[in-house]
Amino acid sequence: MKLRDKLKYLSNRALAAGTIISALLTLFACILILLANKEQVPWWCAGLLTAVAVLFPVTCWFWLVRPYFRCEQMMNRFLEGYLFSEKDDMELLNLTPATRQQMQMVDQILRSPQYMDLNKRQAQYLALQNQINPHFLYNTLESIRGEAIIAGLDGVADMTEALARFFRYTITKVENLVSVEEELDNCETYFGIQKYRFGDRLKLHIQYDVEEYERIMNCRIPKLTLQPILENSIIHGIELKIEGGNLYIRFQCTGDRLIIRISDDGVGMDEMTLARLNQKLGKSTKTIHDEEEKQGGIALVNVNNRIHLLFGDEYGMHVYSVAGEGTDVEITIPILNDDRQIKNRSVFA
Amino acid sequence: MRNEILRMERVTYIEDEVVKLKDFNLQIYQGEVMGLLTVTSHGKSSVLKILARNLPLYDGYVYYGGEKVNTWKDSRRTANRLSIIQEKSSLADNLNIADNIFVLRPGFRQWVIHSRILNRQLEPFFKDIGLDIPTDKEVAELSAFERIVVEILRAVIMGYRLIVLDEVGALVSNHELEKLHAIIRHYADKGFSFLYVCSHLEEIVSICDRCALFSNGRILKVMGLEEMQHDPPVTYMSEYNDMVRFHAKKREADHEEKEILFQWDGYGESHADSFHFQVHKGECIAVQILDAGAMEEMRQILTGDLLPEKGQIRLRGKKSRICGNQGIAVVQERATKTMIFPELDYMNNLCICLAEKVPSIWHDHRLRNSIFREYASVLGEEVFYMPVENLSEKQKYQLVYTRILLQKPEILFCIQPFMGADLVHRMYIWSMLEKFLDKGISVVILSLNLSDSLAMADRLLILDKGGRGGELQREEFSGIMPPLPWSHSYPAIRKQPEGNR
Numbered sequence: 001m002k003l004r005d006k007l008k009y010l011s012n013r014a015l016a017a018g019t020i021i022s023a024l025l026t027l028f029a030c031i032l033i034l035l036a037n038k039e040q041v042p043w044w045c046a047g048l049l050t051a052v053a054v055l056f057p058v059t060c061w062f063w064l065v066r067p068y069f070r071c072e073q074m075m076n077r078f079l080e081g082y083l084f085s086e087k088d089d090m091e092l093l094n095l096t097p098a099t100r101q102q103m104q105m106v107d108q109i110l111r112s113p114q115y116m117d118l119n120k121r122q123a124q125y126l127a128l129q130n131q132i133n134p135h136f137l138y139n140t141l142e143s144i145r146g147e148a149i150i151a152g153l154d155g156v157a158d159m160t161e162a163l164a165r166f167f168r169y170t171i172t173k174v175e176n177l178v179s180v181e182e183e184l185d186n187c188e189t190y191f192g193i194q195k196y197r198f199g200d201r202l203k204l205h206i207q208y209d210v211e212e213y214e215r216i217m218n219c220r221i222p223k224l225t226l227q228p229i230l231e232n233s234i235i236h237g238i239e240l241k242i243e244g245g246n247l248y249i250r251f252q253c254t255g256d257r258l259i260i261r262i263s264d265d266g267v268g269m270d271e272m273t274l275a276r277l278n279q280k281l282g283k284s285t286k287t288i289h290d291e292e293e294k295q296g297g298i299a300l301v302n303v304n305n306r307i308h309l310l311f312g313d314e315y316g317m318h319v320y321s322v323a324g325e326g327t328d329v330e331i332t333i334p335i336l337n338d339d340r341q342i343k344n345r346s347v348f349a
Numbered sequence: 350m351r352n353e354i355l356r357m358e359r360v361t362y363i364e365d366e367v368v369k370l371k372d373f374n375l376q377i378y379q380g381e382v383m384g385l386l387t388v389t390s391h392g393k394s395s396v397l398k399i400l401a402r403n404l405p406l407y408d409g410y411v412y413y414g415g416e417k418v419n420t421w422k423d424s425r426r427t428a429n430r431l432s433i434i435q436e437k438s439s440l441a442d443n444l445n446i447a448d449n450i451f452v453l454r455p456g457f458r459q460w461v462i463h464s465r466i467l468n469r470q471l472e473p474f475f476k477d478i479g480l481d482i483p484t485d486k487e488v489a490e491l492s493a494f495e496r497i498v499v500e501i502l503r504a505v506i507m508g509y510r511l512i513v514l515d516e517v518g519a520l521v522s523n524h525e526l527e528k529l530h531a532i533i534r535h536y537a538d539k540g541f542s543f544l545y546v547c548s549h550l551e552e553i554v555s556i557c558d559r560c561a562l563f564s565n566g567r568i569l570k571v572m573g574l575e576e577m578q579h580d581p582p583v584t585y586m587s588e589y590n591d592m593v594r595f596h597a598k599k600r601e602a603d604h605e606e607k608e609i610l611f612q613w614d615g616y617g618e619s620h621a622d623s624f625h626f627q628v629h630k631g632e633c634i635a636v637q638i639l640d641a642g643a644m645e646e647m648r649q650i651l652t653g654d655l656l657p658e659k660g661q662i663r664l665r666g667k668k669s670r671i672c673g674n675q676g677i678a679v680v681q682e683r684a685t686k687t688m689i690f691p692e693l694d695y696m697n698n699l700c701i702c703l704a705e706k707v708p709s710i711w712h713d714h715r716l717r718n719s720i721f722r723e724y725a726s727v728l729g730e731e732v733f734y735m736p737v738e739n740l741s742e743k744q745k746y747q748l749v750y751t752r753i754l755l756q757k758p759e760i761l762f763c764i765q766p767f768m769g770a771d772l773v774h775r776m777y778i779w780s781m782l783e784k785f786l787d788k789g790i791s792v793v794i795l796s797l798n799l800s801d802s803l804a805m806a807d808r809l810l811i812l813d814k815g816g817r818g819g820e821l822q823r824e825e826f827s828g829i830m831p832p833l834p835w836s837h838s839y840p841a842i843r844k845q846p847e848g849n850r
Contacts, residue, residue, distance in 0.1 A: 070422075073421075077408070077421075082408065089422070209350075212350060215350075252351065253350045253351070254350065254351055254352070254353045254378075255350065255352065255353065255415060257353075259376075265580075271564060271565065271567075271569065274567070274569065275371065275372070275567060278371075278372040278567070279371075279372065281372075282359055282361075282372055282408065314358060314410055316359070318359065318372070318374045320374075320568060320569060320570045320571055321569065321570065322562065322569050322570045322582045322584060322585055323584060324584040325570065325582040325584055325585075328570065328571065330374070330571075332358075
């Protein structure tokens with residue numbers, strides 16, 4: 001940007017004025033020191049101006065420039081699509097009362113129960129890909145199951161039962177958080193349905209430290225966290241491989257975090273696609289409006305968004321992949337056993 | 350439950366408007382040796398810088414020892430209590446080991462230094478890891494291996510929970526590397542964590558519990574030990590593997606006996622004077638020097654810093670010298686740093702080796718224009734107008750190796766050519782060395798450890814302090830102890846898999 005364009009902005013004008021004043025003060029201080037040295041002005045006068053020349057830029061730096069830069073950084077990040085992770089972040093946005101109010105309002109909209117609800121609905125939609133009347137669906141599935149048992153078609157009966165169980169979990173359990181055990185049950189149900197399609201080409205492995213079983217299974221996680229990723233791994237990873245593949249769900253606990261890694265040994269993705277996907281996951285606010293989203297990865301972004309909204313942007317999802325070597329999706333969630341421990345409970349409607 | 354020592358969460362780091370790290374994620378647990386396998390070195394130094402000192406991040410969080418030490422919101426530029434061990438020593442050379450470990454410690458507040466007490470305090474640590482060097486030995490006299498171990502010990506005694514080892518495998522011999530790995534494992538079992546940065550998968554597999562594949566400032570994949578051993582992500586280096594396979598086939602097909610081109614007959618002062626070897630025309634020899642002192646003397650002789658009076662070298666049977674001989678070229682270690690002259694422009698850097706053969710090269714514009722026309726299509730036209738310091742690492746390698754190509758030597762000595770190079774650069778170095786061999790130029794690769802150079806070689810010479818540790822032909826390479834890249838490609842390993850020595 002040219003100097004003339006830069007000086008269009010008040011902030012740059014203030015910065016330029018401050019720099020000029022500091023430079024002039026330093027110059028005067030040097031002149032006064034020289035004059036004091038020749039005993040033409042008293043030393044206290046030179047000392048006073050020197051102190052002002054030193055204190056002025058230091059004070060300006062800590063009191064004005066640094067907070068301003070921080071504020072500018074926040075604004076830039078927001079424009080790039082990063083959401084403010086904590087309430088304290090708003091404290092940095094004290095450019096003018098109006099700017100702060102404006103940003104608070106935008107943030108409130110993004111953190112509102114409506115936004116969360118939108119993400120939830122999106123998740124349900126992604127799982128079902130349709131708006132289906134649940135009661136009609138259960139009844140129909142039960143009828144099919146009954147007919148299948150009468151006809152001695154146990155396979156069809158089991159499949160129908162699994163499908164009904166999956167739909168029931170997806171549609172009817174409306175609470176926001178579920179235990180890992182419940183989510184894992186749903187994954188196994190979903191996997192069971194997929195098994196009918198893939199047969200022995202698809203294998204699911206669940207791994208955890210036996211000593212930590214209780215702790216892991218009682219952890220609270222957002223509903224429909226694992227299944228969409230599992231589905232993604234099957235569709236984009238394993239399905240494209242002729243010989244089939246393996247899916248792994250690994251759980252690991254640290255002092256305060258639960259790390260869930262969902263891996264496949266499918267086709268993987270190239271470095272650029274991976275970089276784009278991880279970039280999307282880092283930014284929270286661009287998910288709904290971006291045209292790019294139509295290209296894929298909505299399920300992952302959706303799960304990641306809900307984690308960010310509930311637990312803050314220190315937690316979330318990261319994808320690792322090498323073309324031809326499979327993909328790992330790592331989810332990091334705080335270890336919570338009670339819904340009341342959630343940081344941002346206001347997103348619950 | 351595992352204790353997390355380091356967590357870098359979605360770190361994006363920008364330096365001079367260049368994105369060095371992008372969505373970088375890394376976790377290291379207590380008592381773990383974590384590998385960082387560098388496919389490209391872009392961003393590697395930034396990881397180390399952020400670890401050492403919490404530099405301002407564009408995005409992300411860094412946790413060390415369970416505490417949030419750096420975030421995009423607030424970077425305090427404070428130093429983390431961890432140790433980074435690199436090629437460049439962080440010890441004070443003029444002090445002894447005990448002083449380096451105890452006296453330079455931030456908490457050391459004694460007015461009088463009791464050397465005997467310090468030495469006595471250090472001895473159990475030495476005994477613990479089976480290190481047999483005097484505790485009062487000056488650091489300047491230590492070999493690279495000893496220096497690395499002392500730096501590890503210092504970190505352990507200071508109570509640092511994370512020790513980063515950056516490309517240390519290239520600094521020590523295979524035997525020393527084994528010992529170093531045993532020491533790392535010993536301390537890992539005691540709860541210390543290590544980040545082992547290396548560009549060789551085989552080396553990482555031999556020591557690490559997990560490994561992160563690093564490329565262009567991003568982590569592409571994190572692998573457990575089992576995956577590293579049984580299902581390594583080979584696709585990232587499939588191009589290099591193909592190059593190696595193609596080279597191996599080409600060399601195996603060439604059985605023609607060539608005349609002796611070069612002889613080294615005890616040319617040295619205190620170490621290399623016991624070395625005797627011959628090089629045939631168009632042959633590639635890997636020379637593994639097991640003694641660090643001998644390696645240093647060979648380096649000095651080849652770069653002209655040392656002119657020995659004992660022994661001789663012969664080129665085509667005639668007594669010769671290395672410096673100023675157009676028939677002999679030398680590529681020094683870390684060539685992009687040691688063989689680029691910043692005060693000269695690109696063209697002069699390129700033509701510098703022609704000066705003896707064509708003295709008019711400095712002012713013969715026709716000749717220079719002809720070189721420009723010939724090489725602009727290969728090297729790129731723009732590089733001729735760039736200051737050499739601004740060249741990328743790849744362009745610097747291109748400059749060094751094209752300079753040698755212009756010189757048209759009969760034999761090329763390379764001192765640890767692959768040292769410090771990432772996969773992309775290693776591939777380039779490999780292709781250039783192959784080009785030299787195709788032109789009938791003999792290549793002698795001197796190194797402490799074998800890694801890439803072995804796969805290129807037709808013959809391996811092992812030189813120890815006494816002069817000769819052994820000579821192996823290509824068919825016998827499979828008998829060398831792992832970690833060894835492309836060990837599966839050596840024919841004998843398929844015939845006798847238990848042939849490890």
